[in-house]
Amino acid sequence: MRSKALPALMCAALISGTAVLTGASPASAVSAYSASDDISEQLALIPGLSVVSVADKGGFPYYTLTLTQPIDHRHPGKGTFQQRFTLWHKAAAKPMVLYTGGYTLATSTREITTLLDSNQVSVEHRFFAESRPAAVDWKDLTVWQEASDEHAIVQALKSIYTGKWLGTGASKGGMTQVYHERYYPHDLDAVVAYVAPNDANNKDDSGYEKFFKTVGTQECRDALDAVQREMLVRRPAMLQRFEATSAEQGLTFQYLGSADRAFEFSVLDQVWNFWQSGSAANCPTIPDAATATDDELYTWSLGHGLSIYSDQGNGAEGTGPYYRQAAAQLGWADLKFKHLKDVRHYPDIYQPNSVLPASMRTSYDGQAISSTDRWVSTRGERMMFIYGQNDPWSAERFKPSKHDSRLYEAPGSNHGALISKLTPADRAAAEATVKRWAGQQ
Template identity: 75%
Template sequence: MRHKLLPALLCAGIVTATGVLTGPAAVAAGSTPSAPGSVSAATDVREQLDRIPGLTVLSQTLKDGFPFYTLTLTQPVDHRNPARGTFQQRLTLWHRAATAPMVLYTGGYSLATSTREITTLLGANQVSVEHRYFSESRPATVDWRDLNVWQEASDEHAVVEALKTVYTAKWLGTGASKGGMTQVYHERFYPDDLDAVVAYVAPNDADNKDDSGYERFFRTVGTPACRAALNAVQREMLVRRDRILPRFEATVKERGLTFRHLGSADRAFEFSVLDQVWNFWQSGTHTDCPAVPDARTAGDEELYAWSLEHGLSIYSDDGAGADGSGPYYRQAAAQLGWADLKFKHLRDVRNHPDIYRPNSVLPADMRTRYEGRTIKDVDRWVTRRGERMMFVYGQNDPWSAERFEPSPHDSMLFEAPDTNHGALISRLRPADRAKAEATLKRWAGR
């Protein structure tokens, strides 16, 4: 169960690894961007944006010398029944040239606007979309049943339709982790919107009852010695619960955290310990293994302090509520699924065997039942019918253990060696990187 800075139960939240710095050197060969700071270019684009129904320009500035706009687009809360009301979805637009490709970026959470890897590679424009019902992109009164993958795909479809009136070159979608999943769902329901999709480290929990891929990952990742050391630390944290829990409670008090949703500090402590090893591999690498303490000899303070710095993320009411990661947990509980690991090495030291699931951290009014038909449909479609889809995964990333399998229709999958949840095309083996970059340029008409 993971997300963002939170753990595994959450899908690796806002992954910024695919964002890169841009500047004059980042302009792709053959691109013809507007002159940096060009008043005429900015004025022309602004006039076109102002003519798009439902689109509002909130601000305009420069980013790396090119016009950068903050926008909102009026969206229906229910695309099947627009009469139910609307909300304002936040966007940003980085304009380099009307003739350049457009990259549609979805972070999957709140608005994230860093320039993405393929944007730089292609010398492209970029529009970034805040996911519905995260942060400010929500109506005054939220019906959480409207937070589903089809409604968000329909939001993005509306964004594409609006901006294609200005940008008529190739469109490519990209995103990492939950953002990558979001792009895949968009492609499934609106396959004519985009010319290609590049999804980084996108989990695919097509069968929520089958977590064998994740179990296999934790039996094989890294070295046997590292796996054994991490499991021993995780187990010892629960064996010494009576001594380490007070330290956890002191940290919680210092940070002003509460656990009304989870129910108690003891439940929150166990939840956090269950996520330790997942988080270690999600954000760390095999080079961190020598620093894992010897659980047989480490003192309580050493064990707790090391854990707090290496994977012991704390789930609290603030982090998992409607204004935090709650919308993600709601999606995981409703459709996206979660990894319900067996934790065989911890069975005799767990107090709360049914706690490791999204509903555990949600407020009562956000909890729901799981519906798996939609994700299974997406999985089948990607494997059989998807076209021009590229998937990039990390060898040592737990989220990459359950993957999308691309179709034979000009689609492909790459694995970056010795990388975690921050896998990039630039971290692929040289031959794979050359193939991926050449494919992207071909898809983009570059």
Template identity: 65%
Template sequence: MRRSAITAAILAALFTGSAALPATATAVTAAEADATSATESDIGDRLAALPGVKIVSVADKGGFPLYALTFTQPVDHRDPAKGTFEQRLTLWHKSTAAPVVFYTGGYALSSSTREITTLLDANQISVEHRFFGSSRPEQVDWKDLTIWQEATDEHRIVETLRTLYQAKWLGTGASKGGMTQVYHERFYPADLDAVVAYVAPNDAVNQDDHVYEEFFRTVGTPECRAALNAVQREMLVRREALLPRFEAAAAAKGYTFANLGGADRAYEFAVLDQVWNFWQSGKPENCATIPDPAAATDEELYTWVSANGLSIYADQRQGPAANGPYYHQAATQLGWADLKFRHLRDVRRYPDLYQPNSVLPEEMRGRHQALPMLDISTWVATRGRQMMFLYGQNDPWSAEKFTPSTFDSHLYVAPDTNHSTLLPKLTAEDRAAAEATIRRWAAS
């Protein structure tokens, strides 16, 4: 992974948008140990002295310091005159001699301990994605929320903190966080020594969603698929009876639906997402709980659906301070699954509703760019090195996978697993192989 990043500037324009040691070596090792001890004791001072870094607070986590930091970033890396913003990150410091796990959840800041951090007893740096949470300027130009801009944010952080941590660096993240680390690797392949991406979708060609359609034709058992489709259809057949329940649940939380154009459109959007959400978070054994639409009362039907994936896409949840930045990225670069819903054609009212711009305020909507995802997918398959992809067999987001290259890169699928795929959910053989590879990549 220690390779030239010469293509980054070009792409920015395109996308704008155990042998025994001799005695002398033993003496050196002891001296190095003393130096390391001194280094660990003044890590806070060394952090504070780094350009762009500010220590906000420090807490104890498992006997090691957890630093809350900010890092000053240009709003637009192509035009520094547009100003700066403070990007939030945390550093769980164990040792400057230990590996570093570089993590982003792809959204607001999360400092949860990643499983490869535990596996490697590593330091962990966690980064908030640009323009999510509080990592944004007061006035946001949404055109500056691109995969290259975020990759460049992360590149600057890595360059700065590598002056303190010179062991191996492994990037990781799940879902959108996994995607983000793949994009970082593509634009700045010299930054990280390896990437371990969990359930990272790869919508290389946004207009071609046949893989998702095939997933929903084959996931689980025929009986479970038929039952879910029947419930989804019944939710629209009984729209007039069930919509008031939806509106009441939204009103109780202060939700409005101006972006979607009203509660009826929001209700249909939520119903369209029902089956996807069931497989994303549910388990095959949950199929036994699906109600029979012919026998279920309105209350029974709505109660089950509400507990099994009925999302409410309200203005308050999809705006700039919430999930809106994700939907902007989906609309402009990441892509989305535009499913056909053939079994619902005669009960849908809004055939063009199911796309990310629908849930966004007007100022956050955007036009999709076809090049970025196709470029990423091709690069990973042909030039990516030391990249690992883990997917869940029953996870819709895992339907369109990255294809790893032949350059020490790997793909594993966890059987009967959803979007919460982790190493222990792999087969015993695959888990052993994956963990051995990760340890090898992290070895000095």
């Protein structure tokens, strides 16, 4: 389910970019770009758009903006909210990269932005952080509604930016970009989605089960399974340490029901997180479950995948909106955990509703996700998917159509797979395709 240590039920947005936009100067200090580069007046003419601030980034203006969006695009009279996004402006005729992070506002420079020397827009997902109305109706948090938000942003900015538009995102951000393309296929010229999960059939998790039977070496898999099992075998000793860690961090477990339930939930996620964020190079560090002391077992686990799910991280103000989406539409991996069957106390706990407050829980409807899966594989055009060989989220993936679309797998990579991590031949081919799509070849 994944969050702190980038847990599994959470499609964690590991940064698949090349650099973070840091060190931006306040608006009063901006002087590195010329007056001809300042597009503030043009932005001010766009209905519903507000310039919150402007800073300097690498000699170019970096705007923080909001756009007035309907809470419900089908019923605009329901009210509005301000959706936050940023714009890194280089030149109106250059390509534009539309980046969806899928969560709160992310400010990293994306890989294809660097490759194309392009402008970049980064969008905060509806109902996360500051992009939310005063009163949230969680029924309006759908993939179509967010795609419609992005459509409005694209249409607004196309009055200024006349070059090619390419969409990108990683993990949940990659999924978000795919849904945008599915519902508004004429907005963008191409999409590059990184490590985008595709739970087209939420009842079928065979892809994930196969992954955990084949990833890495048998020795490493056995060692990880043994540690995971031993954590539950030694439940009293491990729970005592888990509660101490939680107390130190001020964490509570009202949503999950108890520290014991939260502990089991975290242990179930442990192996997933090991592969999602780590690599086969970490396998030699796995302790011998049979001989490790309680402290050795707990300390290693805490540093290698034991992510603590708490009220503080999973409510409406944190990653709760993601879990709501997973429970409602995106789906989740309901693994069998056969090696833990006799040591589990809560057999139905491993699903997103478990970590949500009661007011955010819901039932699942996968129609939008399954229809998007079919659309991508049959009708999608100019779509590129980058996956990591050792990434559990990459086990169930989108399958591109034959319409000028591609899929690449980065050898040995986890949830941070990039074009730059592909084999030399695949990297060259992928970069050439992206440049062609952007009109640079």
